[in-house]
Each structure stands twice: as C-alpha cells, then as structure tokens.
Amino acid sequence: MQPIRTIESKTVVLPSTNIDTDQIIPARFLTTTTKEGLGKQLFADWRYDSAGATKPDFVLNRPEATGCSVLVAGRNFGCGSSREHAPWALVDFGFRVVISTEIADIFRSNSLKNGLLPVVVDETTHQWLLANPGAQVKVDLETNMLTLPNGTSVTFPIESFARYCLLNGTDELGFLQQQADAITRFEQGRA
C-alpha cells in the first residue's frame, strides 16, 4: 500500500447522495480474479454509453478531471455491496481521497486498507465543496486537516490505527500476525 501524508489536488464532484458500490463498479466486472486495471470500469454505467463509447459530459470524462486525486461525493458514499473492487477501481483511476458527510462502513474499512483516505466533513464544508468543483484542496493526514483554497482548515476524524497504517503504508496483516501467541492462547482457553 502506498503511504499517504499530504495530498494536494483539485477536486472532482459527484453530488448524488447514496452512491452505492454497484455504481462505483457494476457487478458484471467482479468476475475478475485480480485487483489490477479496474480503473477502466470505475463508474462504468455513468462513463460509457450502451455501445461502450465515452460520454463526454460525465464529470470523470472531462479534461479537468485528469490528474485529480480528490473525489467529493454526496452523503452516504459507498453504501451497498462489500466489494473491495470499489476502492481498487477508485485508486487505480487515481483517487487517493474521498470526501463526504457520511461514508458507508464497509466501504470505509476497505478504502483504508488500500491507501484511499475517507474524509468525513461537516455539512457547511461539504456544501462549499459541492458548489465549487475543481477547488484546490490540501488533505494532511499528519495533522488530520483539510484546507480549502481560502486557507480555512477543518479537522477530520480518522481511526488511530488506520491512520498509522496509512501514514506508513503498512498492511494490518503484519500486526495481526504478531498476535499469533495471543490467538493460540485464546483458542486453547475455549477448547
């Protein structure tokens, strides 16, 4: 996993509420047995028409979306299916941060394990971000701060262990493996 410290980028905005993981990557693409290359299928049914041609009006297809690593989305982003293909596709496309007022539990957990930082902000900040697509923002994980172009900063919550893993690019598996003795004792205690 690529570590995250500071991300500075323009935003891409998808204002819809309740964007579910079926929209992020439709089920028909889940027959893959690897993680690679899913960025092509990100928001497939919104990005491409039925003949597979790119829809030029869709925000991710516009030239200004190129190189953006911060996605601002409506409330309750990532609800629905637990498919980790959703963060895999977002990261493969180039996103490192998702900002909303509410981010669904399983999607948030999956994102943290793939170097995609879920940032939950207050309603006022969110409204401003939704109204100003393309705003240059700074997300600093060392200070847990999101800074808007006018210099205002807001803090965002993040679970401390996930933050540690993101800052260091560490997978949680190593930590779990270090608990092997405790796990064995636990198993013996219940036998």
Added chain:
Amino acid sequence: MNAKTLFEKVWEQHQVVPETADTPAVLYIDLHLVHEVTSPQAFSLLRSLGLKVRRTDRTLATMDHSTPTDPDEVFGRVPIKVESAAKQVKELEKNAREFGVELLGLGSDQRGIVHVIGPEQGATQPGKTIVCGDSHTATHGAFGALAFGIGTTEVGHVLATQCLLQRRPKTLAIEVKGRLAPGVTAKDLILAIIGKIGVSGGTGHVIEYRGEAIEAMSMDERMTICNMSIEAGARAGMIAPDETTFAYLKGRRFAPQGADWDKAVAEWRKLKTDPGARFDRVVEFDASMLEPMITYGTHPGMVVPINGSVPTRVNDPVHDKSLAYMGLTGGEKLAGKPIQVVFVGSCTNARLSDLELAASVMKGRKVAKGVRALIVPGSQQIKREAEARGLDKIFTDAGAEWRESGCSMCLGMNGDLVDKGQYAVSTSNRNFEGRQGIGARTLLASPATAAAAAIAGRITDPREYLQSVAH
C-alpha cells in the same frame, strides 16, 4: 454484574485482545464463509506470502454469485456461458484444494447461496462471530450470531489469522411492537423499517431487532429481517436466540449433538439482552398497521405501501434523477403499473417458506402474457424440498422458470438479467441503478407481492390473491 446487550455478550466473548486508544480489538472469528467472487485475491495474497489457512475447520466455501442457474451449465452438460465466471469457479476449486478448505462446489447437493447454506448446514449458531466477503452476511444474525460483511483484504486476514481488527460498533435497538397482519410479511416490515430510519440510519451500529412481531417470526422470516440490515447502513443485525432458533438448528450437520447439544443450548439461553441493558439508540416501530410494501426508487429506503403513490419532492434533483431512471412521476399510483419481469430468489427471500408463499399465489393460475417469471431457490436442498412438495410443478404449470440455486438475477453476474427499461418486481434486496442489468428498473417486494405481480402482469396488492387461495 452489569446488564449487557446480546451484541455486547458476543463481542466480549470473542476479544482476543481488547481495543485501546491506539489499536482496535483483535476479534476472533468462529466461522468464515467463502465464495468465488470476493476470495480469489485473498488466496493469492496467502500464496504470495507463503501463508496457510489457519483454521480450515472454521472455513466453509461455496459458489453462488457468478454461477449459472441453468441445470445444463451447472451439471457440466454444456460449458458455463459467462467465460469469466467459469474461470472464477475453477479458481475457487483450485484454491479450496490447495488450502484444504471444504468446498460445497458447483455439483454439490449442499451448494447454495452462502447465507442460505450456513444456517441450513447448522454452521450458523447463536453466539458465534461469522464473517464473509459479502455485505448480506448480516443474515446470520437471525440466530443471535454477530455476523457482518468484510472486504477481500479482510478475507485474507481471517484466512491467515482467524481474526479481524475491529473497533466496537454502537448499538441500535429496533423495537417492533404488535403483530403483522395477514398477507404482510417480514420483507414488508424490513422495507418499512429501512424507509423509516433511512439507508444510512444504521451506519456505525449493530442493530438488535426486538419485540412481539420479531419473536413471533420463523427463522426464515428472521433471516429476511437481518439480511437487509446493511440496506439501512448497519453491518450487522441480530435477534436473540430462543426456542424457535434451537428447534431450527437441532439435528443439522454442524449443530452440536447429544450431550453437547444440551450444553450448547444452555449457553445460548444466556445470550439474550439482559433487562435494563442500554442501547446507544432505540427506535420503535408498530407492525400492526403495516401494509405490503414496494420500492419505487433506486435505493431500498424509497419505499411506499403497495396502494400508495410515488412521493413528490420539491427541489430534490437526486429524487428527480431516481424517478427519471425508474420512468415514474411523483404522485403516480404504483398499483396497476405493468411489469415485465418477476424474480423470486436471493439471500433475502429464496428459502422454502418464501417459495411456498409465492406458490400459494401462483397455484392454478398463469403468469400474465409478456411477463418472464424466474424462480431461483436459495440452495440445492431447498430446491429438493420444494420439489418434494410439488412447488416446482405449480411454478412451471403457471409458466414460470424453475432454476438451480444461486444469487442469479439479484445482481445479474451470471447472465440472468433484466433488460433495459423493463420493470422487475424482485424479492431481492437492492434496487440500485443497473443492479439487475443495465437500465433495469427494480421494484423490491415480498414473494407474495412478486408472485401476484407475475399473475396480474402489473403491480397489485397480493392480499387479494392470498385470500382467494384460503377459500
């Protein structure tokens, strides 16, 4: 001793290491269910790190999501049509062999939807922690287990260590007072609950469903309720185990036997929430006034009574976009609207009692002209039981298709699809845009409502059909 909730008791019994300010709890997992779609990358990780599956005896695999429902494909008489799905099936067969995991594979007579076979095999038990790389793992909470969906990275963690790192969620009690009226089902109740608390109303919480209506339910109905907890944003939903739970489990393959059974039941009886235990939130709900429910939009919280109208909202572009996708307008009545597809199936509503309910509506009647009705049992065992009761005959005589088990048209991974623009009344759990096929318009409802729609060729109140059967 402090009064504790059901959730707290199960959580505390599984903490290998309690959480601290810096680290989440190390939570022990009793049962890990594995399927073909969310596991390949996890097995690849184990292989690349030279790791084994720590507890093959706590791991059970099956195939359901991308598998065909056409018998010729299932039993190998013709190749699986969706080539990438065929590859995924092969991959799980290889992984299960290599890592020594029991697989109820494509040809197995115990195969089925992962959330149907866990309980059916008696692997799902009260007080257990159960995970699966699937958000509908919440289903198993119907037995008083703490069961929740995980991503593929976590599937790898559980395969390798039998543990997960977890922060303790909050608790939400949903108190359901009163009893459901005749013709109103568990599906109608959970849809109404989601409509009330919203699709993110349970985020960060484990729900405990309580009260008279829940206690009166069969295990099949309780599974329907817990199954859709995730549609309210909650990773897990639980119901206290009772005599109904124990009677369901007794004698099943993985259930404790003999003296172990009595010991297990004695422990299970202690799990229910203690009087005076506190929940972080409580929501009350009256079941007695409830009517059959149907969704009209593109998430399960967009739901109205069957005889209701599509709501109108001013200055709500998301609502408008959803209605435009559905081809509906605010103020329009849903009853009478022509439909083209009916799907009875999925981990929400494909158990034997669901099929019996659909059959009681369809018996002696014909599926309306121009309607495709697909009936997909939740498991091969349910399929056999349904056939032993003659349900398959009722369905096929009516003109419906009777298939092998699997997730099928719930998410259309296996080629069972709804065409663009078609209305499908489905007993599944998600009406998201494109879920059942590109441009498909899903209306979620109970098996009774779905079957009635198949006969009428339009959205209709199922109670008229159920009453006529009773005479």
